[in-house]
Amino acid sequence: MATGRTHRPATRSRGIPEATVARLPLYLRALTALSERSVPTVSSEELAAAAGVNSAKLRKDFSYLGSYGTRGVGYDVEYLVYQISRELGLTQDWPVVIVGIGNLGAALANYGGFASRGFRVAALIDADPAMAGKPVAGIPVQHTDELEKIIKDNGVSIGVIATPAGAAQPVCDRLVAAGVTSILNFAPTVLSVPDGVDVRKVDLSIELQILAFHEQRKAGEEAAGTESAAAAAVARNDSAEQGPDGDVPAVMPA
Numbered sequence: 001m002a003t004g005r006t007h008r009p010a011t012r013s014r015g016i017p018e019a020t021v022a023r024l025p026l027y028l029r030a031l032t033a034l035s036e037r038s039v040p041t042v043s044s045e046e047l048a049a050a051a052g053v054n055s056a057k058l059r060k061d062f063s064y065l066g067s068y069g070t071r072g073v074g075y076d077v078e079y080l081v082y083q084i085s086r087e088l089g090l091t092q093d094w095p096v097v098i099v100g101i102g103n104l105g106a107a108l109a110n111y112g113g114f115a116s117r118g119f120r121v122a123a124l125i126d127a128d129p130a131m132a133g134k135p136v137a138g139i140p141v142q143h144t145d146e147l148e149k150i151i152k153d154n155g156v157s158i159g160v161i162a163t164p165a166g167a168a169q170p171v172c173d174r175l176v177a178a179g180v181t182s183i184l185n186f187a188p189t190v191l192s193v194p195d196g197v198d199v200r201k202v203d204l205s206i207e208l209q210i211l212a213f214h215e216q217r218k219a220g221e222e223a224a225g226t227e228s229a230a231a232a233a234v235a236r237n238d239s240a241e242q243g244p245d246g247d248v249p250a251v252m253p254a
Protein backbone atom coordinates (compact mmCIF):
# COMPACT_ATOMS: atom_id res chain seq x y z
CA MET A 1 0.00 0.00 0.00
CA ALA A 2 2.40 2.71 -1.07
CA THR A 3 1.02 6.24 -1.05
CA GLY A 4 2.58 9.33 -2.49
CA ARG A 5 4.05 10.49 -5.71
CA THR A 6 6.46 9.42 -8.32
CA HIS A 7 8.48 11.92 -10.29
CA ARG A 8 7.05 10.80 -13.61
CA PRO A 9 4.61 12.31 -16.12
CA ALA A 10 0.97 11.18 -15.88
CA THR A 11 1.43 8.94 -18.91
CA ARG A 12 4.40 6.66 -19.26
CA SER A 13 6.40 6.39 -22.44
CA ARG A 14 4.68 3.17 -23.57
CA GLY A 15 1.29 4.86 -23.29
CA ILE A 16 0.10 3.26 -20.07
CA PRO A 17 -1.35 5.94 -17.77
CA GLU A 18 0.20 6.23 -14.33
CA ALA A 19 -3.22 5.55 -12.73
CA THR A 20 -3.38 2.22 -14.58
CA VAL A 21 0.15 1.36 -13.45
CA ALA A 22 -0.94 2.07 -9.86
CA ARG A 23 -3.81 -0.45 -10.22
CA LEU A 24 -1.72 -3.22 -11.80
CA PRO A 25 -0.37 -4.43 -8.42
CA LEU A 26 -3.98 -4.67 -7.15
CA TYR A 27 -4.93 -6.90 -10.08
CA LEU A 28 -1.75 -8.91 -9.63
CA ARG A 29 -2.48 -9.53 -5.95
CA ALA A 30 -6.02 -10.73 -6.75
CA LEU A 31 -4.80 -12.85 -9.69
CA THR A 32 -2.03 -14.42 -7.61
CA ALA A 33 -4.62 -15.49 -5.03
CA LEU A 34 -6.70 -17.07 -7.85
CA SER A 35 -3.61 -18.73 -9.30
CA GLU A 36 -2.76 -20.22 -5.89
CA ARG A 37 -6.26 -21.75 -5.88
CA SER A 38 -5.64 -23.08 -9.43
CA VAL A 39 -8.53 -21.04 -10.83
CA PRO A 40 -7.96 -21.06 -14.64
CA THR A 41 -10.09 -18.12 -15.81
CA VAL A 42 -11.79 -15.12 -14.26
CA SER A 43 -14.42 -12.67 -15.49
CA SER A 44 -13.72 -8.95 -15.44
CA GLU A 45 -16.50 -8.50 -12.86
CA GLU A 46 -15.06 -11.13 -10.49
CA LEU A 47 -11.54 -9.81 -10.82
CA ALA A 48 -12.67 -6.20 -10.45
CA ALA A 49 -14.51 -7.09 -7.23
CA ALA A 50 -11.48 -8.99 -5.88
CA ALA A 51 -9.19 -6.06 -6.70
CA GLY A 52 -11.64 -3.44 -5.41
CA VAL A 53 -11.80 -1.69 -8.80
CA ASN A 54 -14.67 -0.79 -11.12
CA SER A 55 -14.97 -3.45 -13.89
CA ALA A 56 -15.16 -0.94 -16.77
CA LYS A 57 -11.93 0.61 -15.49
CA LEU A 58 -10.35 -2.85 -15.28
CA ARG A 59 -11.25 -3.64 -18.91
CA LYS A 60 -9.81 -0.30 -20.00
CA ASP A 61 -6.63 -0.94 -17.97
CA PHE A 62 -6.18 -4.37 -19.53
CA SER A 63 -6.69 -2.96 -23.02
CA TYR A 64 -3.42 -1.03 -22.49
CA LEU A 65 -1.75 -4.42 -21.98
CA GLY A 66 -3.37 -5.72 -25.16
CA SER A 67 -5.43 -8.15 -23.06
CA TYR A 68 -9.11 -8.29 -23.91
CA GLY A 69 -10.25 -11.61 -22.45
CA THR A 70 -12.59 -14.03 -24.21
CA ARG A 71 -16.32 -13.34 -24.24
CA GLY A 72 -18.12 -15.83 -22.02
CA VAL A 73 -14.84 -17.22 -20.67
CA GLY A 74 -13.05 -14.23 -19.20
CA TYR A 75 -9.34 -13.76 -18.73
CA ASP A 76 -6.73 -16.50 -18.51
CA VAL A 77 -5.40 -16.10 -14.95
CA GLU A 78 -1.86 -17.43 -15.53
CA TYR A 79 -1.34 -15.43 -18.70
CA LEU A 80 -2.57 -12.25 -17.04
CA VAL A 81 -0.24 -12.84 -14.07
CA TYR A 82 2.61 -13.12 -16.56
CA GLN A 83 1.53 -10.07 -18.56
CA ILE A 84 1.15 -7.82 -15.52
CA SER A 85 4.37 -9.09 -13.93
CA ARG A 86 6.21 -8.39 -17.16
CA GLU A 87 4.68 -4.92 -17.43
CA LEU A 88 5.66 -4.11 -13.85
CA GLY A 89 9.18 -5.40 -14.45
CA LEU A 90 8.72 -8.23 -11.96
CA THR A 91 9.92 -10.97 -14.26
CA GLN A 92 13.45 -9.82 -13.44
CA ASP A 93 15.29 -9.85 -10.13
CA TRP A 94 15.44 -6.52 -8.31
CA PRO A 95 18.10 -6.25 -5.63
CA VAL A 96 16.92 -3.88 -2.90
CA VAL A 97 18.82 -2.30 0.00
CA ILE A 98 17.16 -1.29 3.23
CA VAL A 99 18.79 1.59 5.10
CA GLY A 100 17.97 1.98 8.81
CA ILE A 101 17.59 -1.40 10.47
CA GLY A 102 15.60 -0.44 13.56
CA ASN A 103 12.09 -1.67 14.38
CA LEU A 104 10.70 -0.98 10.93
CA GLY A 105 13.77 -1.87 8.86
CA ALA A 106 14.08 -5.22 10.66
CA ALA A 107 10.37 -5.92 10.13
CA LEU A 108 10.75 -5.14 6.42
CA ALA A 109 13.85 -7.33 6.19
CA ASN A 110 11.86 -10.18 7.74
CA TYR A 111 8.92 -9.73 5.38
CA GLY A 112 8.79 -12.76 3.08
CA GLY A 113 6.57 -11.04 0.52
CA PHE A 114 9.45 -9.17 -1.16
CA ALA A 115 11.33 -12.23 -2.37
CA SER A 116 8.18 -13.92 -3.65
CA ARG A 117 7.51 -10.81 -5.77
CA GLY A 118 10.99 -10.59 -7.26
CA PHE A 119 12.57 -8.18 -4.76
CA ARG A 120 15.72 -9.64 -3.25
CA VAL A 121 17.02 -7.90 -0.14
CA ALA A 122 20.64 -7.53 -1.21
CA ALA A 123 21.86 -5.68 1.88
CA LEU A 124 20.83 -4.14 5.19
CA ILE A 125 22.61 -0.92 6.09
CA ASP A 126 22.70 0.99 9.36
CA ALA A 127 24.75 3.84 10.82
CA ASP A 128 25.05 2.22 14.25
CA PRO A 129 28.51 0.59 14.44
CA ALA A 130 27.21 -1.73 17.16
CA MET A 131 24.87 -3.33 14.63
CA ALA A 132 27.50 -4.04 11.99
CA GLY A 133 27.83 -7.76 11.34
CA LYS A 134 24.73 -8.67 13.35
CA PRO A 135 22.33 -10.80 11.32
CA VAL A 136 18.77 -9.61 10.76
CA ALA A 137 16.55 -12.01 8.80
CA GLY A 138 19.71 -14.01 8.16
CA ILE A 139 21.53 -11.07 6.52
CA PRO A 140 24.44 -9.38 8.33
CA VAL A 141 23.87 -5.64 8.79
CA GLN A 142 26.51 -3.51 7.09
CA HIS A 143 27.69 -0.09 8.16
CA THR A 144 26.74 3.03 6.16
CA ASP A 145 30.43 3.54 5.33
CA GLU A 146 29.94 0.65 2.89
CA LEU A 147 26.81 2.11 1.25
CA GLU A 148 28.31 3.20 -2.08
CA LYS A 149 30.28 -0.03 -2.50
CA ILE A 150 27.22 -2.16 -1.69
CA ILE A 151 25.08 -0.33 -4.26
CA LYS A 152 27.73 -0.68 -6.94
CA ASP A 153 28.66 -4.32 -6.23
CA ASN A 154 25.03 -5.48 -6.20
CA GLY A 155 23.76 -3.32 -9.05
CA VAL A 156 21.08 -1.92 -6.74
CA SER A 157 18.58 0.49 -8.25
CA ILE A 158 15.92 0.43 -5.48
CA GLY A 159 16.56 1.70 -1.96
CA VAL A 160 14.25 1.58 1.04
CA ILE A 161 14.71 4.28 3.68
CA ALA A 162 13.66 3.41 7.23
CA THR A 163 15.86 5.84 9.14
CA PRO A 164 14.70 8.61 11.48
CA ALA A 165 13.30 11.59 9.55
CA GLY A 166 16.39 13.75 10.07
CA ALA A 167 18.67 11.20 8.42
CA ALA A 168 16.43 10.45 5.44
CA GLN A 169 17.52 13.24 3.04
CA PRO A 170 21.28 12.70 3.51
CA VAL A 171 20.74 8.94 3.11
CA CYS A 172 18.64 9.58 0.00
CA ASP A 173 21.36 11.85 -1.45
CA ARG A 174 23.99 9.16 -0.93
CA LEU A 175 21.79 6.46 -2.43
CA VAL A 176 21.09 8.60 -5.50
CA ALA A 177 24.74 9.60 -5.92
CA ALA A 178 25.66 5.91 -5.78
CA GLY A 179 23.22 5.06 -8.60
CA VAL A 180 19.88 4.30 -6.93
CA THR A 181 17.02 5.59 -9.09
CA SER A 182 13.96 4.43 -7.10
CA ILE A 183 13.34 5.09 -3.42
CA LEU A 184 10.67 3.79 -1.11
CA ASN A 185 10.61 6.22 1.79
CA PHE A 186 9.10 5.29 5.14
CA ALA A 187 10.54 8.28 7.03
CA PRO A 188 8.01 11.06 7.68
CA THR A 189 9.74 13.62 5.52
CA VAL A 190 9.49 14.87 1.95
CA LEU A 191 12.58 13.95 -0.02
CA SER A 192 13.96 16.03 -2.85
CA VAL A 193 15.52 14.09 -5.67
CA PRO A 194 16.81 14.95 -9.13
CA ASP A 195 14.79 14.25 -12.29
CA GLY A 196 14.74 10.60 -13.21
CA VAL A 197 14.53 9.38 -9.62
CA ASP A 198 11.22 7.94 -8.46
CA VAL A 199 10.15 8.33 -4.85
CA ARG A 200 7.23 6.49 -3.28
CA LYS A 201 6.28 7.42 0.24
CA VAL A 202 4.59 5.06 2.68
CA ASP A 203 2.98 6.64 5.71
CA LEU A 204 0.63 4.52 7.77
CA SER A 205 -0.30 7.47 9.98
CA ILE A 206 -1.59 9.34 6.91
CA GLU A 207 -3.70 6.31 6.00
CA LEU A 208 -5.06 6.26 9.56
CA GLN A 209 -5.82 9.97 9.39
CA ILE A 210 -7.81 9.39 6.19
CA LEU A 211 -9.73 6.58 7.92
CA ALA A 212 -10.34 8.90 10.89
CA PHE A 213 -11.83 11.46 8.49
CA HIS A 214 -14.22 8.83 7.07
CA GLU A 215 -15.11 7.59 10.57
CA GLN A 216 -15.94 11.15 11.58
CA ARG A 217 -18.09 11.64 8.48
CA LYS A 218 -19.92 8.32 9.10
CA ALA A 219 -20.56 9.34 12.72
CA GLY A 220 -21.88 12.71 11.45
CA GLU A 221 -24.18 10.98 8.97
CA GLU A 222 -25.48 8.63 11.68
CA ALA A 223 -26.15 11.55 13.99
CA ALA A 224 -27.91 13.43 11.16
CA GLY A 225 -29.91 10.26 10.39
CA THR A 226 -30.99 9.95 14.03
CA GLU A 227 -31.94 13.63 14.08
CA SER A 228 -34.01 13.42 10.90
CA ALA A 229 -35.71 10.21 12.13
CA ALA A 230 -36.56 12.02 15.36
CA ALA A 231 -37.85 15.03 13.39
CA ALA A 232 -40.00 12.72 11.24
CA ALA A 233 -41.41 11.05 14.35
CA VAL A 234 -42.27 14.45 15.83
CA ALA A 235 -43.94 15.43 12.56
CA ARG A 236 -45.98 12.19 12.57
CA ASN A 237 -47.04 12.81 16.15
CA ASP A 238 -48.02 16.38 15.34
CA SER A 239 -50.27 15.30 12.49
CA ALA A 240 -51.76 12.39 14.47
CA GLU A 241 -52.52 14.70 17.39
CA GLN A 242 -54.63 17.08 15.31
CA GLY A 243 -58.17 17.38 16.67
CA PRO A 244 -61.48 16.42 14.96
CA ASP A 245 -61.34 19.71 13.01
CA GLY A 246 -57.89 19.03 11.77
CA ASP A 247 -56.74 17.35 8.59
CA VAL A 248 -56.80 13.65 8.05
CA PRO A 249 -53.94 11.95 10.01
CA ALA A 250 -50.91 11.13 7.87
CA VAL A 251 -51.48 7.38 8.35
CA MET A 252 -55.08 6.21 8.05
CA PRO A 253 -56.07 3.21 10.18
CA ALA A 254 -56.70 0.15 8.04
Ligand SMILES: NC(=O)c1ccc[n+]([C@@H]2O[C@H](COP(=O)([O-])OP(=O)(O)OC[C@H]3O[C@@H](n4cnc5c(N)ncnc54)[C@H](O)[C@@H]3O)[C@@H](O)[C@H]2O)c1
Nearest residue numbers: 100101102103104126127128163164165167187202203204
Ligand atom coordinates in the same frame (compact mmCIF):
# COMPACT_ATOMS: atom_id res chain seq x y z
N1 LIG B 1 5.76 5.00 7.12
C1 LIG B 1 5.24 4.41 8.14
O1 LIG B 1 4.10 4.01 8.14
C2 LIG B 1 6.11 4.26 9.35
C3 LIG B 1 5.77 3.40 10.38
C4 LIG B 1 6.66 3.28 11.44
C5 LIG B 1 7.82 4.05 11.44
N2 LIG B 1 8.09 4.91 10.43
C6 LIG B 1 9.30 5.70 10.35
O2 LIG B 1 10.36 4.80 10.01
C7 LIG B 1 11.57 5.26 10.57
C8 LIG B 1 12.18 4.17 11.42
O3 LIG B 1 11.34 3.88 12.52
P1 LIG B 1 11.81 2.82 13.58
O4 LIG B 1 10.74 2.68 14.56
O5 LIG B 1 12.32 1.60 12.89
O6 LIG B 1 13.05 3.60 14.25
P2 LIG B 1 14.30 2.99 15.01
O7 LIG B 1 14.84 4.08 15.84
O8 LIG B 1 13.95 1.68 15.64
O9 LIG B 1 15.33 2.66 13.83
C9 LIG B 1 16.01 3.63 13.08
C10 LIG B 1 17.33 3.00 12.63
O10 LIG B 1 17.95 3.90 11.72
C11 LIG B 1 19.35 3.91 12.00
N3 LIG B 1 19.91 5.16 11.48
C12 LIG B 1 19.89 6.39 12.03
N4 LIG B 1 20.52 7.27 11.22
C13 LIG B 1 20.94 6.56 10.14
C14 LIG B 1 21.67 6.91 8.99
N5 LIG B 1 22.07 8.15 8.74
N6 LIG B 1 21.97 5.94 8.11
C15 LIG B 1 21.56 4.67 8.33
N7 LIG B 1 20.89 4.27 9.42
C16 LIG B 1 20.57 5.22 10.32
C17 LIG B 1 19.43 3.77 13.51
O11 LIG B 1 20.71 3.30 13.90
C18 LIG B 1 18.32 2.77 13.76
O12 LIG B 1 18.80 1.43 13.73
C19 LIG B 1 11.22 6.54 11.33
O13 LIG B 1 11.46 7.64 10.48
C20 LIG B 1 9.73 6.38 11.61
O14 LIG B 1 9.10 7.62 11.77
C21 LIG B 1 7.25 5.01 9.39
